Amino acid sequence: MIEKLRDLSQRFDLCCINTGTLGYREPIAITANRIAEAGFKWITPWRQEVDERNPQLAADAIRSAGLKVSSYCRTTYFGGNTTTERKTAIADNTLALEVAATLGASSFVAVVGGLASESTDVEADRQHIRDGLSALMPVIRSTGVRIALEPLHPFYAANRSLLNTIDQAMDWCLELDPKGECFDIAVDAYHVWWDPNLSQSIQRASSRINAFHVCDWLRNTQEPLLDRGMMGDGVIQLQKMRSILESCGYQGLVEVEIFSRDNWWKVDPSEVLRTCADRLRSVC
Numbered sequence: 001m002i003e004k005l006r007d008l009s010q011r012f013d014l015c016c017i018n019t020g021t022l023g024y025r026e027p028i029a030i031t032a033n034r035i036a037e038a039g040f041k042w043i044t045p046w047r048q049e050v051d052e053r054n055p056q057l058a059a060d061a062i063r064s065a066g067l068k069v070s071s072y073c074r075t076t077y078f079g080g081n082t083t084t085e086r087k088t089a090i091a092d093n094t095l096a097l098e099v100a101a102t103l104g105a106s107s108f109v110a111v112v113g114g115l116a117s118e119s120t121d122v123e124a125d126r127q128h129i130r131d132g133l134s135a136l137m138p139v140i141r142s143t144g145v146r147i148a149l150e151p152l153h154p155f156y157a158a159n160r161s162l163l164n165t166i167d168q169a170m171d172w173c174l175e176l177d178p179k180g181e182c183f184d185i186a187v188d189a190y191h192v193w194w195d196p197n198l199s200q201s202i203q204r205a206s207s208r209i210n211a212f213h214v215c216d217w218l219r220n221t222q223e224p225l226l227d228r229g230m231m232g233d234g235v236i237q238l239q240k241m242r243s244i245l246e247s248c249g250y251q252g253l254v255e256v257e258i259f260s261r262d263n264w265w266k267v268d269p270s271e272v273l274r275t276c277a278d279r280l281r282s283v284c
């Protein structure tokens, strides 16, 4: 299977840096310049780095660094205890889709949210989330920015995401958007590596998978949110996962996304990027 892999060693035009990897320590213009200097061609920024009242500033900074925007991170959680709360989330996500369009992103990443703060009704809250996604379809069509549903590890079901497997994401895509006009799926190795149906679900969802996020799951992780490992430092067989994706037709980017508060976020950003480049070549 490995022989099907695209060779990333000289192909940083296939690689993207999610700015979460650098810990949001510097303004987006500086971050973009560092990523470009490290040889990468693509960036996925986060909303807290962008002045959403004037997103042209960030768009110009990224463009003048010579980078293209792959995706924009991420949705406000769709769940809510009341109709008003849920409508507020839809309005906020509408704004973010418009910002993503200004940035030139083709995709807006959805971390859909977990249970509403006063709810324990998993099924009702999943329905509210699907309703929220569905309500965004007109603005997805008008902006041309699609939403990438990102399943999160089930550890996060209560507080961050009631969407937890690739199969479930594909079910939602087919239910909400059978023609494939609005929703794609982002596969983050960190969230799905454990799935006993990984190969089959990638195969089933292959027509919708438009992103592949890489980092590593540290064998003795201290906590699953901000202790992600550098590729090669943990237990995920990243090359094997990429070979499954590519053998199913995936031709998109490989995006590095490492949230590492106590380790990589304390390392000089340019050193982090050099390490990412080395590991993309050697273990991804």
Ligand code: ZN
Pocket: 150, 188, 213, 257
């Ligand atoms: Zn991700």
